[in-house]
Amino acid sequence: MTFKQKIESDQFVWCGEIGPPQSCDGDVIRKKAQYFQGYVDAVNITDNQTAIVRLSSIASAKILLDEGVEPIIQMTCRDRNRLAIQSDLLGAAALGIKNVLCLTGDYQTFGDHPEAKGVFDLDSIQLVATVANMNNGFLLSGAEIKKPTQFFIGAAANPFAQPFEMRLIRLHKKVEAGARFIQTQPVFDLELFERWMDQVVQMGLHEKAAILAGVLPVKSAKALLYMKEEVPGVKINPEFIDRMNQSSDPKEEGVKIAVEIIQSLKKVKGVAGIHLMPVMWESIIPTIIQAVK
Amino acid sequence: MRTDLVTFDKPPITAQERKFSRVMLFFESIIKVPLFHCQHCGECILSSTAFICCQNCPKRLRNGPCGGTREDGACEVYPERKCVWYRIYVRSKRLRRISLLYKINKIHDWNLEGTSAWLNVFKKRIPGPIWLVRNDQQKVKDIIGHDVQAED
Numbered sequence: 001m002t003f004k005q006k007i008e009s010d011q012f013v014w015c016g017e018i019g020p021p022q023s024c025d026g027d028v029i030r031k032k033a034q035y036f037q038g039y040v041d042a043v044n045i046t047d048n049q050t051a052i053v054r055l056s057s058i059a060s061a062k063i064l065l066d067e068g069v070e071p072i073i074q075m076t077c078r079d080r081n082r083l084a085i086q087s088d089l090l091g092a093a094a095l096g097i098k099n100v101l102c103l104t105g106d107y108q109t110f111g112d113h114p115e116a117k118g119v120f121d122l123d124s125i126q127l128v129a130t131v132a133n134m135n136n137g138f139l140l141s142g143a144e145i146k147k148p149t150q151f152f153i154g155a156a157a158n159p160f161a162q163p164f165e166m167r168l169i170r171l172h173k174k175v176e177a178g179a180r181f182i183q184t185q186p187v188f189d190l191e192l193f194e195r196w197m198d199q200v201v202q203m204g205l206h207e208k209a210a211i212l213a214g215v216l217p218v219k220s221a222k223a224l225l226y227m228k229e230e231v232p233g234v235k236i237n238p239e240f241i242d243r244m245n246q247s248s249d250p251k252e253e254g255v256k257i258a259v260e261i262i263q264s265l266k267k268v269k270g271v272a273g274i275h276l277m278p279v280m281w282e283s284i285i286p287t288i289i290q291a292v293k
Numbered sequence: 294m295r296t297d298l299v300t301f302d303k304p305p306i307t308a309q310e311r312k313f314s315r316v317m318l319f320f321e322s323i324i325k326v327p328l329f330h331c332q333h334c335g336e337c338i339l340s341s342t343a344f345i346c347c348q349n350c351p352k353r354l355r356n357g358p359c360g361g362t363r364e365d366g367a368c369e370v371y372p373e374r375k376c377v378w379y380r381i382y383v384r385s386k387r388l389r390r391i392s393l394l395y396k397i398n399k400i401h402d403w404n405l406e407g408t409s410a411w412l413n414v415f416k417k418r419i420p421g422p423i424w425l426v427r428n429d430q431q432k433v434k435d436i437i438g439h440d441v442q443a444e445d
Contacts, residue, residue: 126356129295162363162376163383165386166378
């Protein structure tokens with residue numbers, strides 16, 4: 001059963017995430033794919049995340065397809081104008097890629113080429129609408145596509161950034177534009193997430209789009225502190241940092257925390273699945289999923 | 294084809310009009326630059342962003358903030374500044390213009406960059422400003438089906 005079919009039949013879904021390497025070594029992706037195979041329904045392939053040049057998202061997704069893992073390509077607005085976006089999407093569709101996650105993209109000064117020109121011709125909401133438009137058989141020029149794409153469209157949401165209501169407005173716009181699944185930023189503050197989710201359910205958005213809550217397993221307290229200080233828009237419950245600090249085996253504690261968060265998230269009304277983001281720690285996926293199931 | 298993404302069949306900008314547009318832009322800038330830090334996008338949506346120019350966003354987003362707004366409402370790229378969309382939200386709340394934030398703004402037409410938005414409204418390339426918003430809360434309620442309990 002594909003990722004889309006599973007969501008449409010209201011089954012609980014699991015997503016993973018792979019960051020492609022900063023080289024042309026496709027075996028890295030093949031190796032990482034093994035950790036996900038049989039455990040998750042689809043795997044995100046990041047698109048030059050944090051504005052650092054990496055193996056292309058679409059090429060990596062093709063490698064995943066060949067390995068028998070369903071990919072979700074990420075498409076950012078930072079690197080492409082509307083011509084490149086549509087052309088890349090047509091190419092991805094031709095390769096058999098079915099899922100696309102539409103993102104604005106991290107600002108270029110955070111990456112390895114801070115002097116680069118950021119494109120931002122579209123924003124993520126307009127990108128969602130553009131893909132929906134292509135599914136309906138049209139390019140942005142108004143020209144008809146002979147063979148329309150059939151993408152399952154996703155978008156991101158950040159329940160933890162300010163201002164709270166604006167986040168719901170953005171989510172509403174994304175769903176209205178055509179997003180059918182939503183992946184959130186990693187949850188480290190359950191209370192705030194539950195409050196956000198409560199509003200999402202009241203607005204009925206969880207019925208129009210599947211909400212997949214983000215979970216990020218961490219190896220050390222340092223990683224948590226880094227995210228708290230350096231990554232904007234991430235909120236971390238100090239309890240988790242204390243626990244990681246006091247633990248004699250931080251890796252095990254990290255898994256424990258991730259499992260606890262997932263179990264709490266599964267109980268939250270409206271959560272349709274979990275999106276696991278094991279940044280550079282893909283090998284932990286089987287352990288976490290087995291522990292939860 | 295959805296019509297709320299891009300506008301088709303816009304009257305083309307003639308060479309003569311381009312000259313006139315520069316004159317108009319001069320007068321427009323006298324007002325808009327000191328008041329709103331106008332970036333001359335030529336496709337003004339000031340009235341739907343509570344009269345704060347969203348084009349001051351480093352990513353030039355036209356549909357709300359990216360996910361990087363910090364805890365104190367600062368921009369992720371320039372932490373010494375407030376996120377433009379944070380300010381837009383706060384002022385929209387105060388002016389009761391939140392319902393306007395629910396509208397998806399069109400993809401920017403880069404041909405209009407550096408032209409006079411006033412002239413573009415007159416030439417019907419872009420819609421005119423929305424001055425008055427009545428019953429904002431009711432409108433939001435109609436859009437989302439219930440009241441949003443916003444914090445602070």
